[in-house]
Amino acid sequence: MNKQSTFFRLLKYMRRYKLLYVCLIITMVVGTFLELFTAWFLSFITNAAVKGEVEAWPSLILLAVGMLFFIALNTYADTYFKQKASLKVRNDIRLDTLDHALRLPQSYYDKNHSGELLARFTSDNQAVGEASGNTIMGLIRNPLLALCAFIYLLNINWPLALISISIGPLMILVGKLFGEAMRKKSIILQESVGSATSFLQDVLGASVLYKIFGLEKKISKQYQQYSAKISEIERSQGKIQGSASATSGSIATLSFMIAILVAGFFVAKGNLEVGAMIAFIQLMNYLVQPFSQLPGLWSSMQQALAGAERIFQIIDAPKEYEELPDQGRAKFFGRLTVSSVGFSYTNSEEDMILSNVHFDVKAGQTIAIVGASGGGKSTLFKLLLGLYSPTNGLIEIDGRSQQSMGLREYRDYFSLVPQETILFTGTIRDNILDGNMAADEASVIAAAKKANAYDFIMKLSEGFDTEIGERGSRLSGGQKQRIAIARAILRDAPILLLDEATAALDNESEKIVQDALAKLMVGRTTLVIAHRLTTVQNADLIVVMENGNLVEQGTHNELILAGGRYHSLYYAQLEEKEGTESILMEI
Known part of the structure; x- marks a missing residue:
């Protein structure tokens, strides 16, 4: 995505609030007029002072008070509208980002850290919001003010005006040169901040672990590395901004000094009134200041576009649903069929995690999925829940596949009690x-x-x-x-998936939870991942997984009589349990 397309996408959000930006344009035009009026007022009051027109002072005071009132009122309105525009655009982008994030497939979350995504909702979104208000209006206002000041300067003295406007092209060149460098640094900075945010999210959510294991110093050193990298990029940005400011400031000062020297010479020769020179100085400020601010504003816009680009990467990612689905639940269920299912995260036959998994589940049955760790049990659950699609084979409910019924309708058949409670x-x-x-x-x-x-x-x-x-x-x-x-x-829901729901509990809690699970399973089709094989002896079907393959299936008695892998696992656990009990009795 290039910065031009990113900018136009950002403009689409801004166009939703046309009336608000019309109000901003009005306050900008009024503000520009008041700036020019201030220059005229300084010229008028200076000439009146030089000529000794004391009788004009009451009128000048009233004019000054009125001018101050309108400047204050316009400044308030301008600031209010900028903040409102920034908030609305930022809110719209934030909501669109979340709506899309909620529709992203599980594979996206498996590849991207939640802390990195969080940074796009916070710091990146903040930069984009700032650009939608202060920055973009500044980029419009400053050239407008400079143009109006130049036209006014032409009326005062055209040679001075030409000297003053010479700053413009140089400032634009400075902004372009340094702005592109700032954009590249901004992308790197925001990625680094995202990585640091991911690290902090992990740490702050694991306070018990680092306290017990004494990891405070290690974590501090790791974060110092993240912080040092961010500081290094920020220092580099500071050098770029400093160079841009120094260059633009030097150009502005040089132009200002030349113009003032020429203006002073004209006054000394009698070709220019003192009041006109005062107005000229004020107008020079209006001409020089906008151009000197342009590099900084351009850098801010580049930083915002870098943030917007990262946000749009989420919005552009492939999604599961076109619209956010409503919560639902299937009412009828008869049979779940898993036919020759294989799966690879890379969709490559060489990297298959599951191969030729097949079994049949009737309504009301309990199916236990067992085997050593790494056998593919949790991956099978992900496929059953529609979090991933099988690389080959089919999963069907009452003869209908996930693809034929739609993902949301398919998931409505399932409920889940995970091992790690969410x-x-x-x-x-x-x-x-x-x-x-x-x-x-x-x-x-x-x-x-x-x-x-x-x-x-x-x-x-x-x-x-x-x-x-x-x-x-x-x-x-x-x-x-x-x-x-x-x-x-x-x-x-008709089908319940239990992912080792009592594995992390103590004995007392396990008994209470097991009793609750037993009530939940009554009359419900249940698939359960189990490590303790004694808990699934009464299952209607036991599926034994090993290295991604279905090696056995049958009832407890059938598998014990077969003397295969289940037989080995079952008696190995019994021996382990008896050994543990004898040790406890000796203690």
Whole structure:
């Protein structure tokens, strides 16, 4: 994406608020007129003073008061409209970015750190908003003011005007040369800030870990490296900005000095009034200042375009849905069929993570997926949930594939209780209602009771209105998992996926959660990833995965009699459990 197309895309957002920018143009024109009027007023009052026209002073005072009032009023309106335009454009882009981010496929999130994405919602968005208000109006206002000042200068003395305007092309050249360099540095800086934000997000979300493991010094040193890189880029930017300011300032000062010397010479010869010279000095400020500000404004615009480019990279990424979907739930389910499914993240036959996985699930059955770590169980769940599409083979529900029914309709068949509980900042009620946002209070309470969560919720000071903190930090692991189960109960989807939902819990919490899961599974088709094979002996079908391949499937008794991989895993776990118990008894 080049900077020109980025700029025109930004203009599309600004065009939504044409009336607001019309108001800004009006305040800009009025402000320019008041600036020129100030130059005329200085000329008039100087000539009156030189000629001793004392009787004109009451009128001049009234004129000065009126001028100050209109300048203050126009400045307020101009600032207000700039801020409003900036806020509206920034808000629109922020909302569009989030709407698109919510429709991005899981593969995008697997490749991009959330902290890097967060930087685009914050610092990049802020830069774009600033450009949509102050920066772009400054880029319009300054040339306009310079042009009007030049026309006024022509009326005073055309040779002086030509000397003064000579600064323009030089300033534009300075802005172009240094602006492009600033844009490149800005892109590098914003990428570095994004990396630092990603690192900080990881660190600030893992306070227990770095405190217990004594990682404070290591983290500090790592962040110093991020900070040093950012500082180095900012110093480089400072050098560029300093060079641009020094160059433009020197050109402006030189032009100003030459023009003043010539103007003074004309006054000394009697070819120019003193008042005209005072007006000329003021107009020179209006001519020089806009051109001297242009390089800085251009640099700010380049930085904003770099931020906009990073934001539009999110908006341009391929998405799963054309529109944000509504929450739904399938009402009828008969059969889930997995036929010769294979999967590769690279879509290459040489990098297959799953190969020829096949099984059949009827409504109401419980299917256990077991095997050693790295066998492909979690990847299979991602395929079942529609987070990825199979590289080959088919996953069908009642004879319909994901592609034929649409992704949202397909996902409506599923509910999930993950191993690592995912809760959002908010209240307990909010998180349970995520299962079914249309549910009433009675349904929320019933779901909590069925999940064995109601009693502990009511012991909290705010009950269902208790704030759970970031990622549920104010709740225990078992409590968080029961909230997740209540959410799944309220969703009431036909197919339930359990991803080792009790793996991280202590024995007491595990028993409570297992009881809640048992209630949730009643009458529901359930697929469960399990490491503890003793918990899935009653499953209707056990699928054994190893190195991405389905090596066995059958009931517990069938697989034990077969004496294969399941038999080895099962008895290895029994021996491990007996060994642990004997050690505990000796202690």
